[in-house]
Amino acid sequence: MKKQLTIILFLSLNMFGFSQSGTVKGIIKDSNNSSLFGVNVSVKNTTKGKQTNENGAFEISNFQSGHYVLAISYLGFKSKEIPFKVNSSETIDLGTIILYEGNELLEEVVIDTERKNKFSRKQSAYVSKMPLKNIENSQVYNTITNQLLISQSVNTFEDALKNAAGITKLWSSTGRSGDGAGYYSSRGFAVQPQLVNGVAGITNGFINPSNVERVEVIKGPSGTLFGSAVTSYGGLINIITKKPYSGTGGEITLAGGSYDFSKLNADVNVSANDKLSLRFNAGFQQEHSFQDAGLKKSVFVAPSISYKVNNNLALNFSYEASGNEQTNETFLFLNRYDTLAFNSIEELNYDTNLSFTSNDVTIENITQNYRGEVAWKLSDQWSSQTLISGGLAKSQGYYTYLWNGSDVFFSLYAQDTDARTKTLNLQQNFTGAFKIGDLQNKLLVGVDYLNYNIIDNSSNWGYLHTINLDGDLVLGEPEINEENLSNALSGLGYVDSDIRQNIFGAYISDVINILPSLSVMxxxxxxxxxxxxxxxTNADDETEFTESTFSPKFGIVFQPILNELSVFANYQNGFSYVNPQYITDFNTGEISLQAFDVEQANQFEAGVKTNLFNSKLEATLSYYNINVDNKYYWATKTQDLEINSQGIELEVNANPIDGLNIHSGFSYNDSEITKSPSATFLEGNRYGESGPEITYNFWADYKFFKNFGIGAGFNGQTEYDTMVGYKEVTGSFFIPGYTIFNASAYYENDTFRISIKGNNLTDETYFSGWSTVTPQQKRVLLGTFTYKF
Known part of the structure; x- marks a missing residue:
């Protein structure tokens, strides 16, 4: 009897095993017959899924007999669903499956189990507003991936941007009205993060990276596709937020560390069915300063929803609201109009432990951004994208700064801020892939409307006191508190302004493949x-000003090794509308509102991109040369500056061996004011917002024993003159160069991740500045625990 039971059990198990042995396989290629690596292939209503290998092949096994639907998605390509039927012990070969290129829709979350080069993501439908692989794109951009942010335990947007080649911080976020987001230098020009998910978005105040999927730093003048309101001549910063995906799961993160840092974040995704997906992301974060006073608090909620009406139509909506409160970070504004009494940090003799502020005096920012999208697949070759987005940012509270009025003394000035900025952006894009004769075309046609409105009811500026850098009172009220600031501003009146700007744009872009290895744009x-x-305030002479401009862009890409090595060159144009200014005629004393021409910047660039060893080595090396020939100069209110900015940039993402991922960047920038008739003393100087000549970054993450990992790296820059634009009057003031070392260790599995991280391990004292001096973070230790479900 026992022997019979054993035989029956053995046969049953074998029958069960055979019934589970069905297999489906295939090869996925693009319309040019090139294999696609890393394509997401999943079986709907199951947990089964794979990514294609370097040959575009996939194979999924262990199916019971029955009917299934294969869902195929890849960033920058239109998704596809294929029904199939499998019987026990049967292998279904679907043959070659062709994916057609199109805009990003729902399938933006990537399965990482087979992705080797985790710090690289060189495909985006945002950079060119059409699907182009990095290697076939004549423009340079850096991508800071979510995997890199996790590896580095990034908790501030500033730390995230340290991973972009050539990006250096000039100012931290101030939260003040109009331009309260942080300022960064890129290719010799100041830029702020003002693009969210490819459209205009307000980022005034603190940006919480817990809702950031990745950051794209797009290099060079990019006015042709993005206009002027969200770009600079050095490039633009595009923040990609987390979006819903098909499936149910999420994670909860707790973190704590030095200077009372604490963080709680919850990110949950739910799919009600195969059409509707919801994601809710929310978090709280706070920390105190390393100085004697100073704090930051932030809370955000970010719900998003995607509804796939059918295989051709998807509706997406995302919303993010954040509330931020912070003390004014220490900004020592150096005198721009008189000789400085010091020329270096050593001569300044500043004790960086002193903040010259109070935790009772804060500025608050409430920001909201929304984005609605209708993504419509018109055919296998054509798609439509309709976007509506908008934002609101409020600045309320006291904004203060310290001005070096004379000698070694600094005067504190304050404003009771009450301002709001509103944006509305409407955009319609059509993208298509078609042939004219033997020439393959990828075409983009779009229209864009942006309304920008700044309403400012803030007080006029008031004076509180004068101190030295030991904190000793020289003149005025001794204490920084709400009562004294209110008294100092009493009776000074209000700004009371309402400025509105409407921008209407239309653009067309075509990428033509002359040969599989040669394309022009x-x-x-x-x-x-x-x-x-x-x-x-100007109701009596309320005048409407209008200007118009054209912005061209050209590029060429040649691939000596198809999909692995490309040589590229581009011409790019950027432009900037200069708001009318009140000009005084000193002969007559008359004051009039004067309009200016639209500024223009032109870039020529050439370089090499690689995607070698099955995507294990991705690198970009480029040389750029940017010229601006009619730059407005605020001090003289004239439009006669000519600026040249040129340099080289290198970015490398590598996976040399299993488990080791490397991200690094290097940049050199040479900036010069070549002509300035109204202020000849500027000629030959480095442009003021250029920052340092050399910046560099490196990070390596090595995962061993399957679950354990370590990370280490550094970032830094060379010395630069923060008063370079004024030094003929003031003399120089040098911000020292620095190298900051960081390291981490972690353990992770499918359920949780625990990590420790040390930033600025050598406790380096270093600074940032743009005609200012601001001390940066001292040594910090962080611990993070993430539960995944």
């Missing part, structure tokens, strides 16, 4: 600016 944009002035 041509683009042009038309913009019309409608400036409606200060609608409150």
């Amino acid at each position: 041509g683009s042009v944009r038309y913009d019309r600016f409608d400036y409606q002035g200060d609608r409150k």
Whole structure:
């Protein structure tokens, strides 16, 4: 009897095993017959899934007999669903499956189990507003991936941007009205993060990286596709937020560390069915300063929803609201109009432990951004994307700064801030892939409308006191508190302004494949600016100003080794509308509102991109040369500066051996004011917002024994003159160069991740500045625990 039971059990197990042995396989290629590596292939309503290998092949096994639907998605390509039926012991070969390129829709979350080079993601539908692989794109951009942010335990947006080649911080976020987001230098020009998910987005105040999927730093003048309101001549910063995906799961993160740092974040994704997906991300974060006073608090909620009406139509909506409160970070504004009494940090003799502020005096920012999208697959070759987005940022509370009025003394000035900025952006894009004869075309046609409105009811500026850098009172009220600030501002009146700008744009871009290895790109944009002035204070002479401009762009890419090595060159144009200014005629004493021409910047760039060893080595090396020939100069209110900025940039993402991922970058920038008739003393100087000549970053993450890992790296820059634009009057003031070392260790599995991280391990004292001096973070230790479900 026992022997019979054993035989029956053996046969049953074998029958069960055979019934589970069905297999489906295939090869996925693009319309040019090139194999696609890393394509997500999943079986709907199951947990089964794979990614294609370097040959585009996939194989999924252990199916019971039945009917299934294969869902195929890849960033930058239109998704595809294929029904199939499998019987026990049967292998279904679907043959070659062709994916057609199109805009990013729902399938943006990538399965990472087979992805080797985890710090590289060189495909985006945002950079060119059409699907282009990095290696076939004539423009340079850096991508800071979510995997890199996790590896580095990043908790601030500033720390995230340290991973972008050539990006250096000039100012931290101030939260003040109008331009309260942080300032960074890119290719010799100041830029702020003002693009969210490819459209205009307000990032005034603190940006919480817990809702950031990745950051794209797009290099060079990019006005042709993005206009002027969100770009600079050095490039633009595009923040990609986390979006819903098909499936149910999420994670909860707790973190704590030095200076009372604490963080709680919850990220949950739910799919009600195969059409509807919801994601809710929320978090709280706070910390105190390393100085004697100073704090930051932030809370955010970010719900998003995606509804796939059918295989051709998807509706996506995302919303993010954040509330931030912070003390004014220590900004020592150096005198721009008189000789400085010091020329270096050593001569300044500043005790960086002193903040010259109070935790009772804060500024608050409430920001909201929303984005609605209708993504419509018109055919296998054509798709439509309709976007509506907008934002609101409020600045309320006291904004203070310290001005070096004379000698070694600094005077504190304050404003009771009450301002709000509103944006509305409407955009319609059509993308298509088609042939004219033997020439393959990828075409983008789009229209864009942006409304920008700044309403400012803040007080006028008031004076509180003068101190030395030991904190000793020289003149005025001794204490920084709400009562003294209120008294100092009493009776000074209010700004009371309302400025509105409407921008209408239209653009067209075509990438033509002359040969599989050779492509050319041509683009042009038309913009019309409608400036409606200060609608409150200048009601008597309320004049509407209009300007228009064209912005061209050209590129060429040659691939000596198809999909592995490319040589590229581009011409790019950027432009900037200069708001009308009040000009005084000193002969007559008359004051009039004067309009200016639209500024223009032109870049020529050439370089090499690689995607070698099955994507294990991705690198970009480029040389750029940017010229601006009609730059407005605020001090003389003239438009006669000519600026040249040139340099080289290198970015490398590598996976040399299993488990080891490396990200690094290097940049050199040479910036010069070549002509300035109204202020000849500027000629020959480095442009003021250029920052240091050399910046560099490196990070390596090595995972061993399957679950354990360590990370280590550094970032730094060379010395630079923060008063370079004024030094003929003031003399120089040098911000020292530095190298900051960081390291981490972690353990992770499918359920949780625990890590420790040390930033600035050598406790380096270092600074940032743009005609200012601001001390940066001292040594910090962080611990993070993430539970995944």
